[in-house]
Structures are given as structure tokens and as C-alpha cells.
Amino acid sequence: MPTQSASARSRNGHHPNGTPFSPAEDVFGEHDSASDRASADGPSPIERLLRAVSGTISSRVPVADLDERDPDYIRESLPAQWLLASLWFRGEVRGLGNIPEEGPVLLVGNHSGGNMSPDSLVFTLAFSTYFGVERRFYQLAHNLVLSMPGLGFLRKYGTVAASAQNAERALASGAAVLVYPGGDREVHRPSWEANTIDFDGRRGFVRLALEHDVPIVPVVAIGGQETALFLSRGEGLSKLLMLDRLFRLKVLPLSIAAPWGLNVGDMLGHIPLPAKITVEVLPAIDLREQFGPDPDVAEVYDHVTTTMQETLDALAAERRLPILG
Amino acid sequence: MRVQAGIDIAAPPQLVWDFVTDPTRYLHFMNGVTRWEVASDQARGCGARYRTLMRVGSAEVGGLVEVVEHEEPRDLAWTSVTGVDQRGRWRLRERADGARTRVELRLQYGVAGAGLLGWVAEQVAAPAVRENLRRSLRELKRQAEHEQARAAAAARRAAAPR
Numbered sequence: 001m002p003t004q005s006a007s008a009r010s011r012n013g014h015h016p017n018g019t020p021f022s023p024a025e026d027v028f029g030e031h032d033s034a035s036d037r038a039s040a041d042g043p044s045p046i047e048r049l050l051r052a053v054s055g056t057i058s059s060r061v062p063v064a065d066l067d068e069r070d071p072d073y074i075r076e077s078l079p080a081q082w083l084l085a086s087l088w089f090r091g092e093v094r095g096l097g098n099i100p101e102e103g104p105v106l107l108v109g110n111h112s113g114g115n116m117s118p119d120s121l122v123f124t125l126a127f128s129t130y131f132g133v134e135r136r137f138y139q140l141a142h143n144l145v146l147s148m149p150g151l152g153f154l155r156k157y158g159t160v161a162a163s164a165q166n167a168e169r170a171l172a173s174g175a176a177v178l179v180y181p182g183g184d185r186e187v188h189r190p191s192w193e194a195n196t197i198d199f200d201g202r203r204g205f206v207r208l209a210l211e212h213d214v215p216i217v218p219v220v221a222i223g224g225q226e227t228a229l230f231l232s233r234g235e236g237l238s239k240l241l242m243l244d245r246l247f248r249l250k251v252l253p254l255s256i257a258a259p260w261g262l263n264v265g266d267m268l269g270h271i272p273l274p275a276k277i278t279v280e281v282l283p284a285i286d287l288r289e290q291f292g293p294d295p296d297v298a299e300v301y302d303h304v305t306t307t308m309q310e311t312l313d314a315l316a317a318e319r320r321l322p323i324l325g
Numbered sequence: 326m327r328v329q330a331g332i333d334i335a336a337p338p339q340l341v342w343d344f345v346t347d348p349t350r351y352l353h354f355m356n357g358v359t360r361w362e363v364a365s366d367q368a369r370g371c372g373a374r375y376r377t378l379m380r381v382g383s384a385e386v387g388g389l390v391e392v393v394e395h396e397e398p399r400d401l402a403w404t405s406v407t408g409v410d411q412r413g414r415w416r417l418r419e420r421a422d423g424a425r426t427r428v429e430l431r432l433q434y435g436v437a438g439a440g441l442l443g444w445v446a447e448q449v450a451a452p453a454v455r456e457n458l459r460r461s462l463r464e465l466k467r468q469a470e471h472e473q474a475r476a477a478a479a480a481r482r483a484a485a486p487r
Contacts, residue, residue: 076438078409079446086382087449096385122383129384132407 066173069158071133078133081125088274089223090325091122095281096130104171104214105284108205110197110308111180111187112224114255115145115266119221122277123178124157136175140167142184144247148267164208171212178219181205187224188233188253188266194225195316197309203301206287210295215284218308222279222315226322227272228257234264276325278318280311326447329431330458334466336473338417338426342398344469345415348375354468356460357453359385371395374406379457381450386434387411410435428465430458 085091099105112119120139127137140162145151158175160166162183170177180186181199189198197220209216234252243249257263257270285304287295319325334341344350346369351361357379365374371392378387388408394400401415416429432454436443 072438076436076440076443079436079439079443082382082384082386083442083446083449085384089383091383093383126384129386129409130378132388134407 065155066136066138066158066160066170066175068155069136069138070156073153073156074128074133074158078125078128081121082129085118085122085125085277088272089118089122089277090274091118091126091277091279093123093126093279093281095283096126098281098283099127099131099176099217100215100284101131102135102174104174104212105176105217106167106171106205106209106212106214107176107178107217107219107281108304108308109178109180109219110221110312111182112189112194112221113227113272114188114230114253114257114270116227116269116272117187117224118227118272118275118277119224119279120178123219123221123279126279127176131176136170136173137178138166138170138175139178140180142248144249164204167208168212171208171214179205179208184249184251185233188230188251188255189225190232191225191228191230195222195312197305197312199301199305201301203297206295206297206300206304209287210297210300213288215286216300216304217284218282218304218311220280220282220308220311220315221277222312222319223275223277223325226275228255228263228270230255273323275323276319278315278325280315282307282311326435326451327431327433328451328455328458329429330455330462331427331429332462332466333420334426334428334469335424336426336469337424338398338419340473340476341417341426341428341465341469342401344465344472345401345417346395346397348373350468354461354464355379355457356464357381357457358461360387364389365391369395375403379454381453381457410437428462430462432458 099107109119109123111117124137124139131137136158138158138160141154141159143161146154146159146161160170162179167177167179181202181204182197183202185200186198189196205216231254233250234254235250238244238250238252241252243252252264253266255263255266255270257266258273259271260268263270285300287300291300291303344354348361348363348368351358355361358377359380360376360378362376363373364376365372367373369392371394373392375390376387377390378385380386386409388411389406390403390411390413391406392401392403394402394414399417403413405411411432411434413433414429414431416431418427419425420427434450434454435447439446
């Protein structure tokens with residue numbers, strides 16, 4: 001497999017000189033754990049091997065090209081999305097009017113449902129029909145999602161690798177950008193934590209919004225974690241198998257899901273149960289208007305996550321039965 | 326896919342016409358419509374543009390539409406500029422008794438190029454869209470006849486000897 005050039009990696013949102021999956025580049029990440037820090041003594045043979053393997057993996061991640069988003073393709077696929085969202089998930093999206101009519105905006109969502117996350121489908125459809133496919137709209141996704149065979153079509157929807165560079169370029173183009181700061185950690189949380197916002201302290205989205213002076217619009221979804229029985233993130237297993245170093249994958253989730261029964265890793269996806277998905281879009285937060293000219297990142301982060309948690313609690317209180325909603 | 330609904334309203338065509346050509350009234354009588362905003366300098370007549378949305382299933386569907394036919398007080402037709410392909414038409418015809426108006430509301434919609442799933446989605450959506458049109462006409466009838474009754478009462482009061 002050809003090695004990706006430094007410029008290509010850079011375009012792809014990866015630092016040309018660093019580990020391609022370095023968490024420090026993650027738009028969501030501000031991890032301080034020792035395992036995430038580069039060794040000060042230079043790379044060991046194992047580390048060199050890991051870098052080589054991860055470099056190979058990164059070459060599978062398509063170069064981020066915002067022009068790959070194809071409004072005609074999105075438009076023609078709206079009926080199929082609508083059928084799935086309406087008949088299977090009985091999707092309901094409220095408050096789209098809270099999203100500014102034009103200009104760049106950072107949509108910050110909670111993520112549920114494993115690798116077959118239905119909240120993305122329901123929200124993307126609602127956004128596209130509400131604002132029209134002409135409005136530029138990008139979604140940041142994990143590298144593995146974009147490098148997975150058969151999922152190349154996601155790029156036509158505007159899905160790009162989750163990195164600070166890609167998010168910055170998308171916002172600079174005036175687009176709406178959807179980020180899931182909780183990422184793989186939140187999307188695979190156990191079912192009994194379904195009604196918990198878990199961004200794991202990842203505050204990169206706040207810095208991103210501040211740097212580009214764009215409003216944050218929280219997007220809270222419920223129901224995704226009822227599409228299977230999620231048992232564990234499998235963080236220990238992931239670390240043991242070095243998946244965190246190889247694929248930037250901090251979890252190896254265990255769930256009981258159709259059609260597999262016990263589903264390890266969820267790499268091949270699963271058939272989600274037809275849980276009702278409800279999404280609520282909250283009022284836009286103008287950071288400098290609300291927190292002053294030099295907002296404290298931690299304070300903003302706490303405000304956003306607290307507001308989202310309160311909304312998720314309210315949505316949970318509305319639900320009478322799991323799956324049925 | 327084309328769906329339509331019709332109703333008789335006990336009011337002259339001109340009164341009904343005033344309702345269906347006033348974009349500010351749509352949110353009050355159109356069932357399922359969540360947006361009907363003027364998006365052009367002119368609010369009525371050929372060339373007027375509106376941003377429209379109708380809730381169908383899990384999405385609010387619509388887009389920018391433009392009035393392409395405006396024959397007072399008989400026909401008002403629009404076609405989509407962006408969003409889902411659609412053509413709509415209000416057709417008002419005076420009944421022979423001169424006291425009622427036959428009102429038809431037609432809506433054609435679809436997504437060109439969507440293939441078989443597009444066809445399936447149109448069929449699945451049709452009952453909900455049709456029900457929206459029927460309820461809209463019933464609400465239009467209620468409001469128009471109420472307006473007609475008020476106008477008639479005002480005329481009677483004006484004509485009554487003091």
C-alpha cells in the first residue's frame with residue numbers, strides 16, 4: 001500500500017510530522033493521560049512499529065476534500081433516508097429553527113447507538129430537508145468509519161475525518177459542522193448509561209468555536225442507545241490489543257445486537273432495533289456574548305454539557321417505554 | 326406523486342382567493358405546514374417566492390417555491406425552485422348557485438432521480454400529505470365561512486333602519 005505523502009496527510013487533517021492518529025490533533029481531544037503523551041526518550045522499536053502500522057491505516061483514510069460533498073447525491077437519497085428515519089426510527093427532530101439561518105455554526109451533539117448510530121441519520125435528514133441540500137453541512141467522523149470499505153459514500157454527504165484542521169476548513173468555508181465530542185467513547189457507552197452526556201472532558205470543540213468565533217448549537221438525541229443492548233466499552237481490551245495506538249480506537253465494545261448475538265467490536269455494524277429517536281436542537285450559544293470577550297474554555301464546556309444533560313433528562317422523562325418511546 | 330383534495334365553501338371565490346393568496350394566513354389554516362415565509366420583494370402574484378415546509382413523517386419537507394400562475398380569483402399555482410420537487414395549485418370555481426365556491430388543492434411532489442426508493446417514499450408519504458390537504462381545506466372552510474358570516478352580518482347591520 002502506498003505511503004501517504006506528508007501533504008496528503010496534512011490535507012487529510014493529520015499532522016505531517018506526527019503520529020497520524022495523535023489525540024493531540026483530535027478536534028475533541030485534550031487528554032492528559034500518560035499513555036497519550038509522546039515519549040521524551042525517542043521512539044522504541046515497538047513504537048516505531050506502531051507508527052508504521054498506524055501510518056498504513058491512515059493511508060486508507062481518504063484525503064479530506066470538502067468538494068466531495070455532493071448536494072445532488074444527497075437530494076436523490078433523501079427518500080431512502082426518509083423511509084428509514086420515518087418508518088424504522090420514527091424520528092422526531094425539534095427546534096431546527098434554533099440553528100442560525102446562514103453562516104458557519106458548530107453543532108455539538110451527543111452520540112449513541114454504536115457504529116450504526118441512528119441519531120446522525122435522523123438529524124442529517126432533518127437538517128437537509130429543513131435548510132435544503134444547498135446549505136453546506138459537514139459531519140466529522142472517526143477515521144475508521146471513513147476508511148471502512150463500503151462506506152465511501154459517506155463523503156458525498158459531507159462526512160470528513162474528525163480533526164481540527166478539517167473542522168477549521170469547513171467552518172472557514174461558511175458551513176455548518178456537526179461534531180460529536182464524545183466520539184467512540186460515548187457512542188459505545190453501556191445501555192444503563194444511555195441518558196448520560198459523556199464527552200470525557202474533550203473540550204476541543206469549545207476552542208474551535210472560539211477560534212472561529214462561531215456559535216455553538218447543542219443537539220441532544222435520545223433513543224440511539226436502545227437500538228441494542230450495549231454491555232461495555234471494552235476499554236481494557238482495546239488497550240491490551242493496542243487498538244488505541246493503532247487505530248486511535250480507545251474502545252472495543254461488547255454488545256448484544258441483531259443479527260450477531262454477542263457483538264464484539266461492532267466493526268461490521270448490526271441491525272439496530274427500531275427505537276424511537278428524538279432529537280432536540282437547543283438555542284444557539286454565542287460564546288463571547290454570553291461569556292465575555294475572553295471566555296474560559298472549562299466554563300463554556302461545563303455550560304454546554306450541563307445544558308445538554310438537562311435536556312437529555314427531560315427527553316428521558318418523556319419516554320414511557322424503551323424502544324417504543 | 327399527485328394528491329389532491331376538494332371542498333365546497335359557502336363563500337364567494339373572491340373571499341376564498343383573499344385567503345389563499347395571503348402568505349401570512351398559511352400557518353393558520355394549512356395543516357402540517359411549519360413555514361410559509363415570503364422570500365422575495367413581492368408578497369403576491371407571479372414571481373412571488375416563499376420558503377415552505379410541511380412536516381411529513383420524520384422530516385419537514387419543502388423548499389423555495391415560486392408562484393407561476395396567478396389568475397384572480399380562479400387559479401394560483403406554484404412550482405419549486407429548490408428542495409423537493411413540487412407543484413401546487415389552488416383551483417377556485419364558483420358553483421352554479423352563486424353562493425358557494427368549489428375549492429381544490431393539488432400537490433405534486435417527488436425527487437427526480439431517486440429511483441425505486443423515491444417512488445416507495447412518495448407512496449408511503451401520500452396518505453399523510455393527503456390528510457394534511459384535507460384538514461387544511463376543512464380549516465380554510467371554517468375560517469372563510471366565518472369571515473363570510475361576519476361580512477354578511479356587517480352588511481345586515483349597515484342596511485338595517487335606525
